[in-house]
Amino acid sequence: MNDALNSSLLPQFVQLTIQGEDAEKFLQNQITSDLTKLGLSYQPTALSNLKGRIDFGLWIKKQDEKHYDVVVSSDCAQSLQAHLTKYGAFSKFETSAPVAIYPCVLADEPTFSHKDDHNTAEDTRAWMQRSVATGNYWIVAATQGQFQPQELRLHQRGGIDYDKGCYLGQEVIARIYFKAAPKAFLHRVAGAGEVxxxxxxxxxxxxxxxxxxxxxxxxxxxxxxxxxxxxxxxILELPSALQVDVARPQ
Incomplete structure (x- = not known):
């Protein structure tokens, strides 16, 4: 079996619950999404560093203004917890211990489930295949701090709000959007040889x-x-929303 299909090398994810009186205010000052506009499903978003590069690729779900669930690659969980502890020291919220959550494909969309029947290599491979096909990238420890959100077309997936207030890396991210454009950006490709x-x-x-x-x-x-x-x-096609120019529409 190709090493890339070995179960031990498949991506793993965990969910952390951020809950408390200041949960929304704190997260609103951290991530690229506007929490007041979240729907009922997991929304891809990012927590960037001050250089405007993604330290944590996240999916976030809002239960209510005091309760948010965040999914992250398991190899980034410890550093995410450390980040939340550091920046949230004076905010009123608690962060749960990481809990395993399983990637799967439901209604033809890559998502996550706590159900053990989705804790299979087949579900994870299907999620990977669908994620690559739809531009649903995932950040792991090896790629922390390497990409700017617009390079990954996060704004074309509803994961960046340019009208919200300040958040980590916002100045750099906004400057690139309003005054420039990434020269390198996300594509889907096929190649020969080892993965x-x-x-x-x-x-x-x-x-x-x-x-x-x-x-x-x-x-x-x-x-x-x-x-x-x-x-x-x-070069392979991505969904039509991710085929357009990454620059700001004029």
Whole structure:
């Protein structure tokens, strides 16, 4: 079996509950999404550093103004807890211990479930395949601090709100959106050979996530279009919302 399909190498995720009087106010000052606009499902979002690069790729679900559930790659959970403790020292909320949550595909969309019947390698592989196909990237420890949210098209998935107040990295993220545009950004590609790891580079093309296929691999990458044109990788389609220009609409 290809190593990329080995169950021990499949991504794992945990959920933390952030609950208390200041939960919404605190998170609103941390992440790229506007919490007041969240729906009932998990919303992709990001918690960036002061340089405007993603330290934690998150999915967030709002139970109520005092209760939020956050999903993160399990290898980032300890550093996320440390971050919440540091920045939330003077806010009134509690963070639960990480609890395992299982990636799966429901109604053709990649999501998460606490149900043990989704705790299978098949469900995780299906989630990976669907995630790569739809641009649902996931940040792991190896890619923390490497990507700017707009490079990953997070704004085209509802994960960045440019009208909300300040949050970590907001100044840099907003400047790129309103005054510039990323030269390298998210693409879906297919390639031959061994499956690259998250954070690897093929020449100057940076791997975000990759999965094995019968012919090699498919991957989400961040690259300039001209770099892909000069490579041996084949560009595959993403959903139409992620096919448009990453720059701010004029």
């Amino acid at each position: 690259p790891a998250a954070g690897d580079k093929i020449d100057k093309i940076q791997i975000v996530n990759a999965i094995a296929t019968d012919k090699g691999f498919e991957a989400l990458v961040v690259a300039r279009p001209e770099q892909l044109a000069d490579s041996d990788l084949n």
